[in-house]
Amino acid sequence: MPRVTLQTIADRVGVSRMTVSNAFSRPDQLSPALRERILAAAQDLGYAGPDPTARALATGTTGAVGVLLTDSLRYAFTDQVAGGFLGAIATELAPTGLAITLLTSSGTGDVVPARDVAIDGAVVYSCDPASPAVAWLRRRHLPMVFVDQDPADDVPCVNIADREGARAAAQHLADLGHRRFAIASALLEGHAARERQRGWSDVLDPLGVEPVFIRHPLEQTEGVRRDARALLSAADRPTAFLCYSDTTAAGVRQAAADLGLRVPEDLSVIGFDDGPVAARMQPPLTTVRQDVEEKGRVAAAALTEAIRRARTGPDGPVRHVLLPTSLVVRDSTGPAPRTPVRPAPPADPPADPPADPPALSRP
Amino acid sequence: MPRVTLQTIADRVGVSRMTVSNAFSRPDQLSPALRERILAAAQDLGYAGPDPTARALATGTTGAVGVLLTDSLRYAFTDQVAGGFLGAIATELAPTGLAITLLTSSGTGDVVPARDVAIDGAVVYSCDPASPAVAWLRRRHLPMVFVDQDPADDVPCVNIADREGARAAAQHLADLGHRRFAIASALLEGHAARERQRGWSDVLDPLGVEPVFIRHPLEQTEGVRRDARALLSAADRPTAFLCYSDTTAAGVRQAAADLGLRVPEDLSVIGFDDGPVAARMQPPLTTVRQDVEEKGRVAAAALTEAIRRARTGPDGPVRHVLLPTSLVVRDSTGPAPRTPVRPAPPADPPADPPADPPALSRP
DNA sequence: GCCACCATCTTGACCGGTACAGAACACGGC
C-alpha cells in the first residue's frame, strides 16, 4: 500500500497540498473549520504528521544537534564526569526541543556519522582536533562549540582553567613539604592532559622535582592500580600522587590500600574534577573542582547561540569561555612523612598481583 | 555566496549532476580518472559530501536511531544502570555506523522530538506506553523495540524476569525468618515496578505479611533516606527492606546508618539490578542481578533486525526476549533478629533530620 | 562485418515537504 503524504490527504479533502501543509505547520493560515476537516482526514488515514526528513530538507533544520565524543560512546554513559556534563547539556537543551545525537569520533569504514548524519550543529567534547570527524564537521560549516579542546579562533570554545587547577594541586603538595612526586596521567594527549601537565610542571620544575609518570587510558583503574602498586613498592617511593582525575586517584588509592599504606599519613593523593565519588571516599579526596554542570549549560547555550547566528548572520566576535577551577582540600593530603615508610607486605596478597613492570617514563 | 551542491561541481567539471553523485556514493559507476577529477573539484570548492538531509529524503534512511527515555534525559547519563544499558547499545550499534539520537518522552509544547526528528527506528526504554511520544513513534510506523516495558504483540520486546527476581528476593528474606517487611518502591508505576511488586506479593501474601511502603522518584536517595529513617525509628520497625533498586537500597542503608542500626544484624536490605555500587558497599549488598549490558546488546540487535525487516518484509513473528534475573546473596541480609532492636539515638544527629512524616501506604 | 555486451555517462522523474507570490472572495467605508 502506498504511503500517506500531504497529497493523499489533499485529494481526500479536496484541497491543495499546500493547504494541508498549512493545517499542520501554519494553523493561522486557514480557517479553523477546514483545518479540523483536514486533521480528521489525516487521523483517518493514519497520517503521523509531515515527514521529518522532507521537512528538514525544505526548511533547512533538523531539530537535532550532535555531540561528538571520543571513539568510545560507552564512556559517555559510564564516566560520571562526562555524564554530568552531557546531562547538563540535555536539560539545558530540553526547552528548545532539540534532540541530542551522539556521534563517535572514530568512523568505522564507509559510514561516518559526523559526515552523514543530519544535524543543526554540534558540540565537540574533548576530541582530537585533528580527527577526521572534527574535520568533517568543519567542512560542513556546521555551527559548533568546542569543549575541553584546544581553542580555535573561529569557533566558540568552552574550557576550564586546567593549568591553574593543576598548579594549585601541585603547590598544595609542595607546601606540605612533599618532594617525591608521582603523576598518574591520561594516556591520550588531549588538551586537558597537556594543560594539566603544564600546571604541574609550573610548580615542580622550579623545585627541581622530577616526578615519575604512569599513563593509562581513562577509566582503566585496574591498570593504574597495578602500576601505582609497583611504584609504591620501591624503596624511594613517592610520597605524593598527582592524578589526572578522581577515577585515576581511586586506582592509586586502591594500590596504597593493597600495600598497607595509609592516606594521607604515608601517601598524599590528589585528584581532579571533584566528581561525585571524591567526597565519598574514605578519607575524602582532596581534588581540583570543576563545575561540569555549568560547563554543560554554557556549552549548550553557546551552541544554540551559534545556531542562531548561522541563521541571522554574525553579530560580534565568537566567544571563548574559561570556567574556573578551585582546589578542594579534604583529607587525602597531609604533610610529607619524614622518612617515607617502606610499604609492609600486604596482609593478604591482592587478587591481581603486579605482573608486568609499570610503564615508567620521564617526559 | 551560494551553497555548493552537486550541480555546482557538475558545472565545474562539465558532467551531469548524477555522475557527481555517483562519484561519492557509487564509485564503481564511473571511471577512476573522472572520479578523481570530480573529487578534486569538490575538494577545491569546499564541498563536504552529499547533504545528509537530502540524501535521507531520497534514500529513506537517516543513519540514526532514536532512544526514547523517560522525561528526564539527565537520568540517562546519571544512573549507572541506565548508563550501562545505553552504553551497551552504543557499542553494539557502533559497527553499523548508526548514530544514537536521544528522545525525551515529554514533549514540551509545539516541538515533539518523537514526532519531528528523523530516525530509522527507535528503542523505547522504560516509558509509559500511553505517553504521547510512544504514540507518535507508533503512528510513524517506525521499527521499534520495547525494553522494560509492557509487551506489545506487534513490537519486539526485551524484558527481564522482574517478577521472578523479586520473588527470589522476598523468598530469601522469608527463609531467613523475617516477617516484618518494608518496601522501598518507585514512584512511577512502570512495568518493572508492577512486576516486582507482583513478585514480592507472590511470597508475602501467602505468609500474611503486610509490608509498609515508601515510594520515591528514582535517584532520589535523600527522600528514601528520610522516609526510611522515620520508618526504622518506630517501635515495631521492619527487620527487612526490599528495594526497587540498588540506589534505593543505598538510601535505606544510609538511614540505617543514621540510626545506628547494623546491617545485616539489625536490618536486612536487598536491592535490585546488581549495579556497580552493589558489590562495593560495606557490607556488600545482597541484590537481584540483571545483565543490563546483555539487555542493551539484545535490544540493539533487535532494533537493527526490525529495521532490516521493515525494508525486506517480515519473515516470521516478532520476537519477545525475556532475560533471566538471579539473586546474588552477599552480606546485607541475615537471619531475622529475635527481638527487633529499638534504634539507639544516633551518636550525632543526621544533617537532615526527618522533618515531615513519611509517605506510608498499603496497597 | 555484424551484433551482443559492457562500461560509462545522461535524462527525467521522484522523495515529501515548504516558501512565496498571487488569485478569489467577502467586507466595510465613503
Place this chain on the structure above:
DNA sequence: GCCGTGTTCTGTACCGGTCAAGATGGTGGC
C-alpha cells in the same frame, strides 16, 4: 458602485539529492 483591506486558499518553484531506464561509444565473438 468602487476601492482598499484582510482572509483564505492555490500554483509554481524550489530544497539537494537518488533511482531506473536509456543513450553512447568501444570491444570481442563468430
